[in-house]
Amino acid sequence: MAFYSRVSGSVGMITLQNPPVNALSAAVRQGIVDTMHRALSEPEVKSVVICGQNGKFCGGADIREFGATMAGPPLVPMVHLIEAASKPVVAAIEGIALGGGLELALSCHYRIAHSKARLGFPEVALGLLPGAGGTQRLPRLVGVPAALDLITTGRHVTAAEARQLGIVDEVTELNAVDAAVKFAQSVAGKSLDARRISTYPCPRPPDLDAIFERAMQQVRRSSRGAIAPGTCVQAVHAAVTLPYAKGMERERELFSVLFNSGQARALQYYFFAQRAVSRWSTANGARWDTSKPRPVRKAAVIGLGTMGRGITVSLAQAGFTVVAVETQEKQLSEAKQGVSGMLERGAKRRGVPLAHDKIKYSCSVQAVADADLVIEAVFEDMALKKTVFQQLSAICKPGALLCTNTSGLDIDELASQTQSPELVVGMHFFAPAHVMQLLEVVYGPRSSPEAVATAMQVGKKMGKVSVAVGNCRGFVGNRMLKQYLEQAFFLLEEGATPEQVDQVLEEFGFAMGVFKVSDLSGLDVGWKVRKADGLVSPASTGTSARIRGGSRYSPLGDLLCERGRFGQKTGKGWYQYDKPGGRVAKVDPWLHGFLEDYRAQHGLVARRIDHQEVLERCLYTLINEGFQILQDGIAAGPEDIDVIYVLGYGWPRHRGGPMFYASQVGLDKVVERLEHYQQIHPDVPGLQPSRLLRKLAAINNPAIHKWREVIQKPRSQL
């Protein structure tokens, strides 16, 4: 709601009250309309201030209401009521003015912001556009290029930038509400003719067509199939080409298209999913709200290769004191240089102070003795990691949390090397670790709730979205990826090319197709794992060369590695590059010939594989493994999987994540297609629909937020 008070005798104050972000729910909108009428009707009131409770102006429309029938006064007439008011209305912006919150502020005649406030139109990230006049008022106020930038990217601006752009009239370091009240008193009785943004002509720069052309090209390049950014451009175009009232009609039409789209549903689901993962629970009953994290001030990183360096940078930037250990002098000095460069670039980009002094480097593992938390980031080699964990267990102070950065090794096996297995968890960072937002926090059967809570909190402080997952081969992300990769290899055997498979996946919205990603991360990574698993056997021909443990296996990746084709780093992989380290993937005729020879050698006949088959086989097997993961209790809910896939594996956000996508396709359809392919490929276990998937499909495809009720939770052992 919104409550009304009178301050300094003549200022009517409207305070939005809807924690935590004062979103514009039906009750808040009703409150604003009622209190505006009251302020306008009281003769003693000469001006009005609108502010938000608890230091937050307004986080925009209440996204939770979007799924339901809309009640209460609509936003557009509400902002028109404010702008048309006969008394000056001043917005006191503290904390945030986002989306509908900024639209509310733009309908006021003046805006005073606190220096720490952030303003913006993030609707595009929810699959929408600013639909309460934002696309029509902002270009009139700041010009077309700046409006296009803010509306199509959704980026937040600081109060200082907002002042520079002309969005706010004053910025204060002091109390913004007090400043707004003073300001309101100073403008009482003044003409408002020049203060109503909707009456401003929209500036028309001479190169208008080129500006819109460029904006469209830019959003096409970056949106990967998302429709909201391009629609935002169209709405701003209406501000320039139509009078205000017509422009508002156009904004409404375009908003309606987006509002009713599957992409908006997916993005709004994803918004809440990303927040839901912080309310973690584990298979053995530990939970976020009953587990207390330990204090961590000093962290240590062991092993300063690419991952260790990124983790060190991320910890230091988050304000932890860090001990960084690399046992060889030469490597330590190289790492020091590397970390310093990363910190300098980071400080420059983010405008934050350098964090060099947070890091102490050492060649001795003993240096980690007094750390509260140690992250081991040595090579992905169980024997080596075991040795490090034995050392750590002997050296570290009692109660220190021991974490391993691994992309799939058994956490429990490492925990068993220590005297306190309850203090061991996995922290699976994604490369580059100082950039990627995702962190899988992996708990073993013996990890204590406190250890999980501590790792989750450290991840959050590092600016990561941390997802708690159970211990199994590959955890969540890589376990699902295995199925996806496997299908991609099989498709090559059956007649597809890497570029064909990649094109289908990129059209779906992946940042990169599976083969381009494989070239980027290095084919040798998977090869080493397969060798360690005893899967890579000397080349032979016929079916047996393509069977391991009774299931179909494709040795294609192994064969490329045997030829030294490790991807970008060697200049050749599934594609060719102009030089080792080159980044532009080019179709490689050699690879086509190699595939033909391979098929001939193994008695395989190439066939035409269509778009639908590529998509269904790659995605549905990945999704099917996701259901198996839910069934096994490795992830607590579909949101965890979706966040991991969007943030860690380039899954297009506007499709919500693999589990959300499955819910939209229809679980019965996913089962039916998996069964169809399984009949053709009975030797591929990944095509066998999981029990949970079948169960959910059989009870009529319940909404995704109901899945948890169906997933059997293992009984608590804590």
Ligand SMILES: CC(C)(COP(=O)(O)OP(=O)(O)OC[C@H]1O[C@@H](n2cnc3c(N)ncnc32)[C@H](O)[C@@H]1OP(=O)(O)O)[C@@H](O)C(=O)NCCC(=O)NCCSC(=O)C[C@@H](O)CCCCCCCCCCCCC(=O)O
């Ligand atoms: C605000 C934040 C920056 C705060 O971040 P912080 O890290 O501090 O905290 P959290 O992110 O964890 O959030 C805390 C808590 O708050 C919840 N929350 C945040 N924002 C909202 C919100 N806007 N609504 C509801 N709930 C919100 C969040 O979920 C957390 O709770 P949880 O329980 O999940 O942990 C950050 O939160 C943030 O960035 N928020 C989003 C801000 C945003 O995107 N705002 C824009 C919203 S969309 C909008 O404003 C649209 C408007 O332009 C106008 C729309 C016109 C309306 C018309 C409606 C007509 C409908 C009918 C159309 C019919 C069409 C037809 O058919 O014709």
